[in-house]
Amino acid sequence: EVQLVESGGGLVKPGGSLRLSCAASGFTFSSYSMNWVRQAPGKGLEWVSSISSSSSYIYYADSVKGRFTISRDNAKNSLYLQMNSLRAEDTAVYYCARAAEYQLLLHWGQGTLVTVSS
Amino acid sequence: QPVLTQSSSASASLGSSVKLTCTLSSGHSSYIIAWHQQQPGKAPRYLMKLEGSGSYNKGSGVPDRFSGSSSGADRYLTISNLQSEDEADYYCETWDSNTRVFGTGTKVTVL
Numbered sequence: 001e002v003q004l005v006e007s008g009g010g011l012v013k014p015g016g017s018l019r020l021s022c023a024a025s026g027f028t029f030s031s032y033s034m035n036w037v038r039q040a041p042g043k044g045l046e047w048v049s050s051i052s053s054s055s056s057y058i059y060y061a062d063s064v065k066g067r068f069t070i071s072r073d074n075a076k077n078s079l080y081l082q083m084n085s086l087r088a089e090d091t092a093v094y095y096c097a098r099a100a101e102y103q104l105l106l107h108w109g110q111g112t113l114v115t116v117s118s
Numbered sequence: 119q120p121v122l123t124q125s126s127s128a129s130a131s132l133g134s135s136v137k138l139t140c141t142l143s144s145g146h147s148s149y150i151i152a153w154h155q156q157q158p159g160k161a162p163r164y165l166m167k168l169e170g171s172g173s174y175n176k177g178s179g180v181p182d183r184f185s186g187s188s189s190g191a192d193r194y195l196t197i198s199n200l201q202s203e204d205e206a207d208y209y210c211e212t213w214d215s216n217t218r219v220f221g222t223g224t225k226v227t228v229l
Contacts, residue, residue, distance in 0.1 A: 047218035
């Protein structure tokens with residue numbers, strides 16, 4: 001069974017930093033591209049970033065480019081999101097998700113809440 | 119990149135059917151999309167991949183009540199024999215030019 005478990009969320013002040021982690025199991029992690037998707041309170045889904053299986057290709061939404069860094073450790077079956085210069089509008093539940101055919105998202109984690117507030 | 123347009127809400131009675139629409143923007147009518155369901159307070163769940171031909175592949179454990187179809191730039195999700203647990207937000211999603219795009223979501227209410 002595919003499992004994606006996010007951690008690292010919490011309360012952080014504007015301008016601060018946070019690192020999210022996603023522990024993957026139940027599939028060959030090194031074979032799939034991975035993603036971060038977020039959802040602000042009461043809002044829809046917003047794609048944040050994607051990373052290919054070997055980390056060769058990395059993409060970001062314009063809203064986080066230059067502030068967030070996605071990475072992965074295939075030896076540890078883990079995905080990360082380093083978030084710097086956080087803003088109030090980054091407040092959201094952050095989901096880790098695995099892509100499949102045509103790069104569409106097939107599996108989702110349960111999410112971790114990030115709150116940016118003074 | 120494509121834009122996915124969804125109506126904000128839909129409602130139908132218990133046991134009836136509801137058909138949701140996701141419309142691809144001009145120039146993107148052939149794109150493959152995915153439908154996801156998000157029940158209140160829960161993470162999204164993949165429902166199916168849907169092609170422009172109308173062919174669809176559902177995720178593991180998705181009930182037979184859920185089906186997909188297509189017409190031109192429109193991608194449809196039909197829920198038959200509507201159940202109370204189908205009350206949720208439904209999002210369409212696609213990928214293009216190294217960007218992932220979501221529709222704004224349709225909130226389904228079961229009357």
